[in-house]
Amino acid sequence: MKGEALRRLTPRGKMVTAITAALALLVGGGWAAEPYWQPWWFSLKFCDGKFPAADLAPVLPKERLVGGDEMDRSGDHEFCGINAGGRDYPLLVDSVTSFDDFEIKLALGPGDKADPRFVFPRGISGFEGRGGLVVLLDCPGPNHDYRGATRQLLVTVRGAKHRTVAAQRIAVTMANRTSSAFGCGAKPLPKPQRNAPAESPDAAIPVEKAAGTTCGWLARTPLSAGGTGAGAWRVSAPTDADAPVTSCQLFHGTDKEPAVKFTGWYGAWSRPLMRRHLEENENLYYDAANGPVVGKRNARALAICGGEPANFLARLQPAGVRQNITKEDLRSLLTAFAQAQTTRTPAAPRGGCTGLQVP
Template identity: 30%
Template sequence: MRRWVKAAVAATVCVALGGWFAVPYAQGWWNTLDPCDGALPSDAVRELVPDGHHVTTERTRHVERLGSMSCVILLEETELGHAWLLEADAFTRRDDQDRELMSAFSDQGFEAQSPLPDGLPGFRDRANNVVLRLPCPALGNDASGRPRTMLVNFTMSVEVHFEEPRRAPYEAAVAFANSSSKNLGCGAEPLEVPDEDRLPSSPPDPEHPRTVPLSEVTGATCGWLTEAELPRTRTWRVSVRSNGDGPTGRCDVDTPVDAYDETDAGMTFFAWYGDWSRRLVTQDGTLRDMTATARCRGEAAHFALRYAETVPGLDPRAQRNLLKRFARNETHRRDCSGLRFHW
């Protein structure tokens, strides 16, 4: 009799659990218990799931000999197939990294980007995805003598960006980078999620960045602008587009023309770090005018100035002086050498 009772109870529990797991949202909870083989924190992934959706599938791929690791998390199926939540990729091979960076920066490389909080070596690209580049001391140098690195691309669906939580994207991206570094033998110093007060209060908008008066950038990555000889016929505002730790550096200088802070004239100072960036400043194999080059951490670095023709008082001499200030500030902060200008 006791055996019969135990069997009946066990069967009831199994049926109850089976019914519970059949509920889509219960399945979604179960599918986020250990996302990406533990590479992503479950709480952060659940926060990223938009309201009304649930996780149905996660796929992880790790090929150490190819220096790559990836994870894809899918939501429920729609008429167009599975909706996706996020995709995270890590690469230690140079060709893979170059491909990813060339995709983020096409043509002359002035695509929109937003800074990451200080301490995270990267940026958010024009699609608002998190891009990180870390040194890999455990992998030594490549065949060309360049220090090996690891590039992480953390891509989120458009729906996530509409209701993006404040902390979860950084928790997930940092956790994936740290896990990838360990699994791929990179040996990078573990990243930490910035404190709450250093996180942006709202999702960044690479196409419409926040600007501040020129006086407020003193000491920041673009603080050199406060001592630069900017045309005095305008009231300038600055958008700091990089944190000084990633594979790019950028300072935008604009002038508001109405209450919505839209701009009609401005300048963009851009730095790209890595041999991959040479194509951004060359034409037919020759360096373009108003650019500069240097060597930083064993790789090439390139600097350029783009400006609107409507900026008054920006003659060739003023352009050269501004580019010199920007490039010298960047190379000083990053301990670069061999700075050369191309007019």
């Protein structure tokens, strides 16, 4: 009844004029210039509505996007992208279980420096590679991919604003959703709090207090480079001990940059990754890049853990050079790290490995 009365009181031409004026008012007020509705729109359409608007808003550009969203799903691979036109993608999310060397290279980005930044809070098995954020999870149970390798779930989030908590939350959401969809069965990850810092570095502690962490082995290792003694050294253990990529970092005194970075890489994909790293950073090729080696700045050991290749890397940093850490020091440190990682303890639950090869 009220609608009919309104139509009688308002001639058709005046109604059209009123609507046009209202739209003009919205445009003039910035609705088109800064589309606040855009994250809500993509939260319904993008990637089957997996991500809430509150997580999409910080990673999308302020201007209106004209390219729309894309999605491709095939077996155990799912790709979602938001296109700003042409090849400009402000957000790319990818998840796969049967991945190969190509996906790992894409995740870590150009150069394959094998030098991840562990930006996620503890409890989330992920890091920042050169290509964006990476979440890497083991799929429990006796399930294998087409090559016979133990399945792992690889999630990548790329885009101009991947260094945000919102992007981390998107990575975790994708991992949890696709772990279930792909039958991976990994334990659900906790989402970072929205008000958390974009990077959660693990505070360095005195080396003698590192027992029970992935750096605990350093408390039993002589550290006398530069004649300073063990008391001047600190360590940071930013990863969980059972993560597919583990890390330990050694600091000297009050230095803010580590002297040596140690990483353990678990999975068949780690072998070609380490080979490329040594080729590009130590000019080693063929057999020299495939086995245990100590170079000017990098030392590598190998083992078989859970029936899969495992690689252990020690990288000398500029701060370590200033502390006169030598090539032989690097060799000894890598050997101690690899032995600790391959011996089953609460601090190294992946231990029980075989065939350890050290340089």
